[in-house]
Amino acid sequence: MSATPEARSRPLEVALAGNPNTGKTTLFNALTGARAHVGNYPGITVERRVGTHEAHGVAWRVTDLPGCYSLSAHSPEEEIAHHALTGRTSDPVPDVVVVVVDAANLARNMLLLLQIAEIGRPVLVALNMMDAARREGIDIDVPALQRELGCLVVPMVAARGEGIEALNEAVAQVAANPALGQIAETVWPEPVVAAVAKARFVLGQFALNRPPESAGGVLWWLATDPEIADVEVPGLGAALLAAVPRPADPALDPRRLATVVRFARIDAILSRCVQRRIVTTSGRSERVDRVLLHPAFGAMLFILAMAGLFQAVFAGAQPAVDIVETAMGALSDLARTWLPDNLLRDVLIDGVLAGVSGTLVFLPQILMLFLGISLLEDSGYLARTAYLVDQLMARIGLPGKAFVPLLSAYACAVPAIMATRTMPDRRDRLLTIMVAPLMSCSARLPVYTLVTAAVFAHQAPVLGIFSLGGLVVTAMYALGFLLAIASAFVLRRTAIKGGGAPLLLEMPPYRWPRWRNVVRSLGDRAWVFITQTGTVIVALTVVLWALMTFPREGLDAGIKATRTAQAHALAGEPAQQTALAAIARDDAQVKLQNSIAGRIGRTIEPTIAPLGFDWRIGIGLVGSFAAREVLVPIMGQVFGRGSQADIDDRYAADVGKSMASAGALTPLKGLSLMVFFAIAMQCLSTLATIRRETNSWRWPVFAVVYLNSLAWLASFAVYQIGTRMGFA
Amino acid sequence: MASHTLDSIPAGEPFQVTRVALAGVLGDRLVELGFTPGAPVQLLRRAPFGGPLQVQVRDFVLSLRRADARAIHTAQAIPANQAA
Numbered sequence: 175m176s177a178t179p180e181a182r183s184r185p186l187e188v189a190l191a192g193n194p195n196t197g198k199t200t201l202f203n204a205l206t207g208a209r210a211h212v213g214n215y216p217g218i219t220v221e222r223r224v225g226t227h228e229a230h231g232v233a234w235r236v237t238d239l240p241g242c243y244s245l246s247a248h249s250p251e252e253e254i255a256h257h258a259l260t261g262r263t264s265d266p267v268p269d270v271v272v273v274v275v276d277a278a279n280l281a282r283n284m285l286l287l288l289q290i291a292e293i294g295r296p297v298l299v300a301l302n303m304m305d306a307a308r309r310e311g312i313d314i315d316v317p318a319l320q321r322e323l324g325c326l327v328v329p330m331v332a333a334r335g336e337g338i339e340a341l342n343e344a345v346a347q348v349a350a351n352p353a354l355g356q357i358a359e360t361v362w363p364e365p366v367v368a369a370v371a372k373a374r375f376v377l378g379q380f381a382l383n384r385p386p387e388s389a390g391g392v393l394w395w396l397a398t399d400p401e402i403a404d405v406e407v408p409g410l411g412a413a414l415l416a417a418v419p420r421p422a423d424p425a426l427d428p429r430r431l432a433t434v435v436r437f438a439r440i441d442a443i444l445s446r447c448v449q450r451r452i453v454t455t456s457g458r459s460e461r462v463d464r465v466l467l468h469p470a471f472g473a474m475l476f477i478l479a480m481a482g483l484f485q486a487v488f489a490g491a492q493p494a495v496d497i498v499e500t501a502m503g504a505l506s507d508l509a510r511t512w513l514p515d516n517l518l519r520d521v522l523i524d525g526v527l528a529g530v531s532g533t534l535v536f537l538p539q540i541l542m543l544f545l546g547i548s549l550l551e552d553s554g555y556l557a558r559t560a561y562l563v564d565q566l567m568a569r570i571g572l573p574g575k576a577f578v579p580l581l582s583a584y585a586c587a588v589p590a591i592m593a594t595r596t597m598p599d600r601r602d603r604l605l606t607i608m609v610a611p612l613m614s615c616s617a618r619l620p621v622y623t624l625v626t627a628a629v630f631a632h633q634a635p636v637l638g639i640f641s642l643g644g645l646v647v648t649a650m651y652a653l654g655f656l657l658a659i660a661s662a663f664v665l666r667r668t669a670i671k672g673g674g675a676p677l678l679l680e681m682p683p684y685r686w687p688r689w690r691n692v693v694r695s696l697g698d699r700a701w702v703f704i705t706q707t708g709t710v711i712v713a714l715t716v717v718l719w720a721l722m723t724f725p726r727e728g729l730d731a732g733i734k735a736t737r738t739a740q741a742h743a744l745a746g747e748p749a750q751q752t753a754l755a756a757i758a759r760d761d762a763q764v765k766l767q768n769s770i771a772g773r774i775g776r777t778i779e780p781t782i783a784p785l786g787f788d789w790r791i792g793i794g795l796v797g798s799f800a801a802r803e804v805l806v807p808i809m810g811q812v813f814g815r816g817s818q819a820d821i822d823d824r825y826a827a828d829v830g831k832s833m834a835s836a837g838a839l840t841p842l843k844g845l846s847l848m849v850f851f852a853i854a855m856q857c858l859s860t861l862a863t864i865r866r867e868t869n870s871w872r873w874p875v876f877a878v879v880y881l882n883s884l885a886w887l888a889s890f891a892v893y894q895i896g897t898r899m900g901f902a
Numbered sequence: 903m904a905s906h907t908l909d910s911i912p913a914g915e916p917f918q919v920t921r922v923a924l925a926g927v928l929g930d931r932l933v934e935l936g937f938t939p940g941a942p943v944q945l946l947r948r949a950p951f952g953g954p955l956q957v958q959v960r961d962f963v964l965s966l967r968r969a970d971a972r973a974i975h976t977a978q979a980i981p982a983n984q985a986a
């Protein structure tokens with residue numbers, strides 16, 4: 175079955191498997207260095223890490239399998255791990271499976287080891303975290319463990335690179351002699367044997383690619399949800415369930431009995447190999463938890479940590495965002511002067527370069543948020559935050575793990591949606607993604623400024639102290655939050671049924687984060703965002719540019735010529751310049767009004783008139799699909815103020831005032847516009863991110879439809895009720 | 903010996919699992935995490951306002967909701983020196 179190294183024409187397939195948080199990725203990084211590739215498993219968003227390594231002249235291809243507790247396919251991670259180990263993916267079946275095991279938590283880790291060995295893959299144990307085990311006073315007799323298990327056991331401290339050489343050696347041995355990688359199969363009690371026989375009979379009736387040989391392989395099919403089994407082989411799940419039904423008393427279920435028997439075997443093995451020198455009831459982490467999870471002090475600390483994280487994303491990233499914007503602005507100015515004035519230049523600058531810049535501006539916030547999340551996750555505190563807020567979040571129908579993503583969505587939905595990766599349940603995660611854009615992000619602020627400065631600034635303070643504008647903006651935040659709760663409630667019962675997964679969250683021991691891991695995961699995140707989300711953003715930006723540009727009908731040629739001649743006839747250079755600038759501005763205004771977007775704005779006028787918007791705002795609604803804040807320069811252009819790249823408060827206020835004096839903005843219309851922007855899905859980058867994170871166009875389209883319908887209804891209600899009540 | 907469900911035992915005292923009275927995937931998952939008969943468990947603390955529990959089972963710490971913990975039956979562990 176296995177070739178000698180000389181005869182091997184392809185690299186040695188080595189898979190790293192193990193429970194979450196055992197150091198698989200750390201080991202993977204230590205082995206592969208920079209020669210790694212992060213991608214996705216097809217169809218799902220579980221990350222796939224593949225890299226290369228060389229030892230003793232043999233090239234390896236190393237896969238970092240997703241962390242899982244068992245192979246029963248209760249989660250996408252488990253399904254992938256099992257499929258990879260049995261060759262049901264496009265990847266070759268691993269020649270050697272390195273099961274990474276936490277030495278300080280052996281019993282639970284060894285369940286997976288037994289399961290992998292049962293399905294027949296050659297295994298060896300990387301007994302990682304030996305330092306932590308030593309610190310906790312756990313003595314492991316490695317030779318004895320090796321004897322008891324029958325496979326090789328390599329003690330390691332992956333975080334310090336200790337044991338890598340021995341691991342290289344052990345992998346080579348198992349590759350040369352796969353029999354070294356076997357563990358004697360568990361002796362199954364009668365009910366399990368009977369169930370396996372029945373299931374084997376059913377499996378035999380279905381045309382399976384690789385019918386399982388061992389009892390362990392059959393047990394996996396049995397433990398698989400009928401639903402999941404059916405996906406792969408239609409009808410199989412139901413047939414298995416009929417042949418081996420679940421008994422009323424769960425303790426008699428052969429699937430569960432098999433787990434209990436495995437644990438009994440593990441306990442027996444460990445009782446002969448592991449000594450606890452110090453028998454304390456509380457480890458190091460428990461002593462830290464006494465402080466960090468203290469009812470009063472812990473809550474304060476939590477609020478501080480979350481406020482810090484939010485501040486870092488919201489404000490801390492701003493200088494870098496400014497630098498990116500300035501640099502990209504300078505680059506497009508440069509391109510504008512260097513390239514000949516033609517359509518190609520325009521599409522390069524206003525389409526492609528704008529899209530690239532629209533991608534890069536998100537990087538600082540993404541990096542900031544994931545820096546925070548990496549530190550929280552690696553230190554072990556992230557799981558504690560979910561524990562602390564779980565009850566609070568349950569009230570709004572979401573799990574505790576949705577807290578950090580939703581909090582960051584107040585800064586920006588893009589990193590927030592990426593942060594939902596830390597959520598294990600697919601439906602919970604989808605639900606969080608769908609409501610995250612309702613959190614009032616910072617891109618809405620320029621729009622709020624535009625409206626409040628124009629129509630609310632001069633109103634009398636409410637109760638003599640609260641500025642009306644401030645109150646309205648606060649109300650927008652509240653509106654988004656309340657609608658998020660309501661949407662979660664409705665979606666959970668309609669489009670995203672089910673979910674509400676049990677908590678069952680491991681709280682890993684506190685550890686110091688390692689910079690190498692953090693930097694590496696930030697690098698991966700940035701790379702995936704730029705290459706995968708960025709391309710979609712650029713493509714969508716180019717499309718939007720075309721809508722706003724074609725068919726390029728500006729001022730009437732005759733009028734333009736006359737006005738130009740008049741301008742040149744003016745006395746003095748400055749006067750001439752002003753007049754010429756005015757012509758250019760008017761030309762741009764007319765071009766935009768005649769563009770496809772302008773025509774769409776006119777066409778949709780009847781549908782937005784009941785919201786208090788005229789066709790000019792309609793153009794803005796089309797254009798601000800790129801990003802909400804783009805409404806401001808588009809309105810500037812439409813209302814003859816000219817557009818400006820740097821959207822500051824002054825400019826936003828000026829544009830708002832132009833709109834007000836043109837009659838397009840009144841307090842009621844302004845409120846309606848704010849409500850619309852608080853709810854509507856108008857952000858290409860968010861859509862591109864949803865597409866990337868859900869791996870389909872279905873969910874971004876759904877988000878646009880549901881959020882924009884909701885926005886329309888809310889603005890409709892505001893404007894119609896307001897008008898009836900006599901407001902203007 | 904009286905049986906107590908995991909959500910109702912006093913914090914900080916050694917108990918052991920007697921059975922997981924929950925059918926289906928969640929029950930399977932609990933067993934796979936190590937809640938097998940005889941496994942040592944300890945309730946570490948309860949989150950405020952009816953929030954989840956923090957529990958140690960075998961060698962690791964886990965949080966789970968109270969309603970789910972109600973399915974895990976436990977008994978007071980017999981101290982090692984009295985077991986013999």
Ligand SMILES: Nc1nc2c(ncn2[C@@H]2O[C@H](COP(=O)(O)OP(=O)(O)O)[C@@H](O)[C@H]2O)c(=O)[nH]1
Binds near residue numbers: 192199302330332685
């Ligand atoms: N003390 C100690 N910590 C480690 C060791 N290996 C990894 N870690 C840490 O354990 C945590 C989880 O590691 P990671 O590689 O992400 O685990 P994975 O979930 O299995 O991929 C990280 O904080 C690592 O720095 C080790 O040998 N000793």
Ligand SMILES: [Mg+2]
Binds near residue numbers: 195198
């Ligand atoms: Mg990992």
